[in-house]
Amino acid sequence: MxxxxxxxxxxxxxxxxxxxxxxxxxxxxxxxxxxxxxxxxxxxxxxxxxxxxxxxxxxxxxxxxxxxxxxxxxxxxxxxxxxxxxxxxxxxxxxxxxxxxxxxxxxxxxxxxxxxxxxxxxxxxxxxxxxxxxxxxxxxxTYSTAALEVILPHVIGGAPWSYQSRMPMWDEIADNCELVVAFGGLALKNSQINPGGLARHQTQDLQRKCRAAGVRFVNISPIRSDTAGFLDAEWLPVIPNTDTAAMLGIAHTMLVNGWHDEDFLRHCCVGFDRFASYLTGEFDGVAKDAAWAARITGMSRDTITELARRLSTHRSLIMVNYAIQRADHGEQPIWMSVVLAAMAGSMGRHGCGWGAGYATMDATGVAPGRPSVASIPRVPNPxxxxxxxxxxxxxxxxxxxxxxxxxxxxxxxxxxxxxxxxxxxxxxxxxxxxxxxxxxxxxxxxxxxxxxxxxxxxxxxxxxxxxxxxxxxxxxxxSDPxxxxxxxxxxxxxxxxxxxxxxxxxxxxxxxxxxxxxxxxxxxxxxxxxxxxxxxxxxxxxxxxxxxxxxxxxxxLPALSGPFPGSFEALRADPQRFPLTTPSGRIEIFSEEINSFGYDDCTGHPAWFEPVEWLRAGLSDRFPLHLISNQPASRLHSQYDNGGHSLKSKIRGREPVTINPLDAASRGIENGMIVRVHNDRGSCLAGAVLSDDVMPGVIQLSTGAWWDPAQPGQSGTLDRHGNPNTLTADRGCSRLSQGPSAHSALVDVEPYDGPLPDVLAFAPPHLEH
The missing domain is CATH 3.40.50.740 (Rossmann fold)
Structure with a gap:
């Protein structure tokens, strides 16, 4: 039965x-x-x-x-x-x-x-x-958010994950916000998951509610599909790893036009004057204006200028996704996004301001938290x-x-x-x-x-x-109720x-x-x-x-109600009565503490640092494609890669890799072809999917395919299955967080014309009894 x-x-x-x-x-x-x-x-x-x-x-x-x-x-x-x-x-x-x-x-x-x-x-x-x-x-x-976890307590105070209860929820965005600018997008596929379990998926319906309320969305990402089609988002392709430069160009435009929120910056932040000197080039002779940002990011100067105007004149929300901080100097776009929101005039206004990780997990933006639930008791580690x-x-x-x-x-x-x-x-x-x-x-x-x-x-x-x-x-x-x-x-x-x-x-x-x-x-x-x-x-x-x-x-479970510790709304209303837990009690645009560390790769204010590997680097002559190894739609990380849904997504048993048709044509690659993705660190096979959803110069190969080296233990051996971490660099994103820099990786792709090896990722090793 x-x-x-x-x-x-x-x-x-x-x-x-x-x-x-x-x-x-x-x-x-x-x-x-x-x-x-x-x-x-x-x-x-x-x-x-x-x-x-x-x-x-x-x-x-x-x-x-x-x-x-x-x-x-x-x-x-x-x-x-x-x-x-x-x-x-x-x-x-x-x-x-x-x-x-x-x-x-x-x-x-x-x-x-x-x-x-x-x-x-x-x-x-x-x-x-x-x-x-x-x-x-x-x-x-965590591998997901190491740079964010380390930098945010310095900038906005609180525990590393406390920002989740301090940023606007989706229903508040629908009721109060006019413009959402999402750096790294809002890939709905990521909202399938929630650590610890999930009763009902709500993110999709809540996003639809925002769009129905008239909220406009801008997707700043190398990938068009990083926002759902029903959001009618404006796609602004950006060269990977240059989000900080784009934000600096927007900030400079706000500053020189007087569009920034001087009152909030004066009463609720510290260090803006020193940061402004960096923006204008007083320190290094380089003005971080829209033209400068355009040369780095691939976005046009007019687009950057218009974004600055729109953010300053609308009830706006700046979102950053986790992917942009898994890169060289990954702390910078997180820090800079907070500064940009503080400048734009909507920080601390209901349903507006700043937030991170929306749609990364279903609970993010759905509820600010849930009451504590008992778990197996921890024992102090000696x-x-x-x-x-x-x-x-x-x-x-x-x-x-x-x-x-x-x-x-x-x-x-x-x-x-x-x-x-x-x-x-x-x-x-x-x-x-x-x-x-x-x-x-x-x-x-x-x-x-x-x-x-x-x-x-x-x-x-x-x-x-x-x-x-x-x-x-x-x-x-x-945060699930x-x-x-x-x-x-x-x-x-x-x-x-x-x-x-x-x-x-x-x-x-x-x-x-x-x-x-x-x-x-x-x-x-x-x-x-x-x-x-x-x-x-x-x-x-x-x-x-x-x-x-x-x-x-x-x-x-009963719902939690605010205001929560570190509320930006409370800070705006009365910074003396409701200070943050930063050394100054305010948002630290300049951090004396970080500056005292003396790091040459993470200074006292957000700044542009050129990545080791990006499309303007010398290495791009040999490896002219930037690899985006984002989260898969068909599984959670590598969990259930052997499950039916993940197996159906494979192309001739390999993980799919998305390539812009222009890049594919120049290499003789056709849809469904098995290709070899490679750089000096290694190579892997994958199944080609041609789509203009990725900008030229970028390929997308999701993480989580079980690694299947042809000759285990031999350095550089071919991965038969399509794991992008065969290709990524094991390099800390800075001395501050030592987080992973997976999204700073250059590769090239070519048709694979050798005998196609069997995928043995799901085969057990030789077992003796």
Missing amino acids: ERRMSVATHWGSYVAVVDSGRLVRIEPRGDDPAPSPIGPGMVTAADDSARVLRPAVRKGWLNGLPRAHDTARGTDAFMEVSWDDAITLVSEELRRVRSQHGDSAVFGGSYGWASAGAFHNAQGQLHRFLALGGGYTDSRN VADFIPVARIADTLLHPGKTIDYDGRRLTLPDLRLIYWCGGNPFHHHQDLHRLTRAWQTPDTVVVHEAWWNTTAKFADIVLPVATSLERDDFAAGF HLVAMPKVREPAGESRTDHHIFTTLASRLGYEGEFTQSRSEIEWVRHLYEQTRADLGDDGALPSFDDFWRNSTAE
Whole structure:
């Protein structure tokens, strides 16, 4: 008999149809106005050949062989072992590394989205386990927004993500705003997702409401489709990595014409006079006027001038998307966007001003936040060492090296054991050939995985884990006003176990099971966290009992109401009474603190720094195309690349790459042709899609295709599948944030005329019993 059960994921909530324990299909919920097609595709992956079914250990590691090419990580065969043997190997290796090298030699950053669920949060489980065991080296910030997370507290104060509750919501924009200028666009595909889970997709309807209210949109991006067609947005193509120059040209035009908001700049900001001297060229002899900006950005001088006038004379909102800060000097467009909004006259006016990340996740701009929801309790980490998240390869290659980070000097630790759980560094990280070299250096790599993806193939010990369909939990998404029940839909595949079960068994071997579990079973933990949330909310929350919630699948959280700390509206109304938490209490157009760091790549005010790789660089003679490696529409990062929806998007098994017809014609490339994308760092195959949605000189190849090197371990080898991080540079965007600079990469494309190799990304390694 068929059963229908609630399913919650990062890309939405669904109904799973199960027959005699077999997952038959996944259907959208009837109350979701824009369900993501990723969900139904999960059925394809549930039992595919890539599932990790039993614990496995790399033969070379098991036999203690040196890291010769035929026994290196990524090339070696695996031996399947019993759970008892696997737990023994992991627990003994943890003991050995801690005793010989110290607790900081264990790396548990384990960056990644993992899966939805308040209790079965992979990083939360791992960090609790490692902290109770003595501590570990952690990572800081995210690949998505590292530059933004570091710069904004200096400029507007507050915690790195507090801006989410301080910027206008979509319904406020519809009611109050006239003009939205979106740097990096508003790609609706990104709003499929929400970290932690999602009940209903609302962004599309809210954007339509804005357009129906008469709000005009301007899309400043190399990609036309970065805004939905129904917005009728004006597309202004811009050379990638030049958004800061465009904003400076607009700001200069405002300044010399007297269109800037002098009152707000005087009372609510500090340092505008010093920044104005930079704009006019008093410091360096270069006026950052519209003509100067036009030469850099490819936008016309008249367009830049007109944008300055429109922003100053309309109730306007300046949006920046996350993509523009994943580049060389990525802090600058974020900082400059705040300054431009302050100058334009709408900062701190209801529904107007400034915001970041709209449409990047469904919750952004939908709700300013949600009440706190209980999750697995954190344990203080006894180890103080950390690394910026995108500096993992640097750390492995250069232990003991010192680097700058946000005014501090960090010494990179000597990492001997990597424990990765709920993420995929061979997706997130740049320059995968460099990461491969770095990945050979630690003594041991332990990975929890449900599928034989690249990270599993590059591990020493692989422990099979249950998916979100194979365990009990509840979802609580970022800013989402709903809790969604996640009952187990099916039994775990093969010998898979939950992360919590694995860590409980390890903690038992290591002598702290009671501390780790607090004597609760998994379903008791799920019930406890829900009831704790219910008690914390009290009568104001009025959540149903756990049993009623579990029966009805969803529960609604109370809405949060402002004003929120750091409100720009409150700052405008009374800057003395409602200061920001910056050193000055105001928006820091010039930051004395950042200036004191003495960084030559991030000075005391926003400025134009030429990227290392862009279309005006000398390297463009050899590699004349700028690579945009944005987020995919067919999956979340690399999650469910083996799912049905992602597989359908492939061209002859390769990731699609979008090329402007002019660039394609000059290279003899036709639609649907397999092409080779390459630079000095590597090369990959992809399927050509010709479209004038990308401007000439730019190609778009989304992230997340499982990396499939033809000769693993051989530097520069061809990727058969189309992962753009084969080509991107592993370079910190500045000494301030050390964030990734994935969008500063030049490439070229050519038809691939050799024998077409099979894609083996979804094939397991050679397994011995």
